[in-house]
Amino acid sequence: MITRFAPSPTGPLHLGHAYSAMLAYDMAMAAGGTFLLRIEDIDQSRARPEWEKQIHDDLSWLGLSWPTPVRRQSDHLPTYTAALDQLWNAGLLFPCYCSRRDIAAAASAPQEGAQMGPDGIIYPGTCKHLPRPSQRPTDCALRLDMAKVAQQISYIEQGQTYIIPARFFTEAIGDVVLARRDMGTSYHLSVVVDDAAQNISHVIRGADLEEATPIHIILQKILNLPTPAYHHHRLIRDQNGKRLAKRDDARAISKYRAEGATPNDIRRMVGLPAV
Numbered sequence: 503m504i505t506r507f508a509p510s511p512t513g514p515l516h517l518g519h520a521y522s523a524m525l526a527y528d529m530a531m532a533a534g535g536t537f538l539l540r541i542e543d544i545d546q547s548r549a550r551p552e553w554e555k556q557i558h559d560d561l562s563w564l565g566l567s568w569p570t571p572v573r574r575q576s577d578h579l580p581t582y583t584a585a586l587d588q589l590w591n592a593g594l595l596f597p598c599y600c601s602r603r604d605i606a607a608a609a610s611a612p613q614e615g616a617q618m619g620p621d622g623i624i625y626p627g628t629c630k631h632l633p634r635p636s637q638r639p640t641d642c643a644l645r646l647d648m649a650k651v652a653q654q655i656s657y658i659e660q661g662q663t664y665i666i667p668a669r670f671f672t673e674a675i676g677d678v679v680l681a682r683r684d685m686g687t688s689y690h691l692s693v694v695v696d697d698a699a700q701n702i703s704h705v706i707r708g709a710d711l712e713e714a715t716p717i718h719i720i721l722q723k724i725l726n727l728p729t730p731a732y733h734h735h736r737l738i739r740d741q742n743g744k745r746l747a748k749r750d751d752a753r754a755i756s757k758y759r760a761e762g763a764t765p766n767d768i769r770r771m772v773g774l775p776a777v
C-alpha cells in the first residue's frame with residue numbers, strides 16, 4: 503500500500519490536516535506500506551516556502567516520516583504540460599476565454615438556469631464552438647470536452663465498488679478546466695498525474711474532495727493511468743460544526759504544540775488511537 507498526504511503550502515496545517523496525514527500514515531504502516539508527502543504548489547501566487555517548511559516541521563513533530571526527496575509539483579510542470587499536449591492532440595480540450603462573470607451571466611440566462619458542479623457553475627458552453635487553433639494556446643484556460651469522454655466508470659471507495667453512469671459526467675460535472683491561464687495546469691490534472699507517477703495505491707483525503715473524484719477517474723481513463731482505491735474521511739469541524747479552513751489559525755497544529763500539547767493529544771482530539 504502506498505498512501506500520500508498532499509498539502510498546498512498556502513497556510514498553516516490545522517487539526518483537519520493532522521487527521522488526514524496521520525490516517526494516511528497509520529493505514530500505510532498497518533499494511534507494511536509506504537507513506538509519501540507531496541507538496542501541491544502549482545498555485546505559485548499563494549504558495550510560500552515558509553509554509554512548506556512548517557508542513558515538514560509539523561508532520562515530523564506528529565511522528566510521521568516519509569522517503570525523500572519529496573515531490574514538489576512546481577518541479578514537475580513539464581510533466582503536466584505533456585499530459586495536456588496528449589489531451590490536446592487527441593482533440594479532447596478546447597480553449598476558453600470566459601471570466602467567472604461571463605460564466606455566471608451565461609449560465610443564469612432564463613433558458614439556461616445555473617447548475618452547480620464540483621468546480622462551481624457547470625460550464626454553459628460559450629467557447630466550445632470557437633474555431634480550434636492548430637497550436638495549443640497558452641493565453642487562455644483549456645477545458646475538457648466532457649461529451650467526448652463521458653463513459654461509465656467504477657471505483658472503490660472504502661472497499662465498496664461504486665458505478666457512475668456516463669451521463670453523470672455531462673449533466674453533473676461538465677467541461678472542467680484542466681489548465682488555468684495563470685498556471686498552465688490545474689489541481690485535477692496535476693493530482694492525477696502525480697498519483698500515478700508516485701504509484702499511489704490508496705488516496706486518503708477529506709470528504710470535501712469526494713465530489714471531484716469522478717473527474718480524477720475519467721482523467722485516469724483518458725490518460726491511460728491506473729485508478730487507485732479511495733478513502734474519503736470525515737471532516738474535522740469546530741465546535742459550531744463548521745469545517746476547518748486554512749485561515750483558522752487558532753486550530754493550527756503549531757499553536758497546540760506551542761501550548762504544550764503532545765502528538766498523542768492531537769491524535770485524541772481527532773479521534774485516532776494514541777501510539
Ligand code: GLU
Binds near residue numbers: 706
Ligand atoms: N492539495 C489538496 C489540498 O490541500 C489536496 C489534494 C488531494 O489530496 O487530492 O486540499
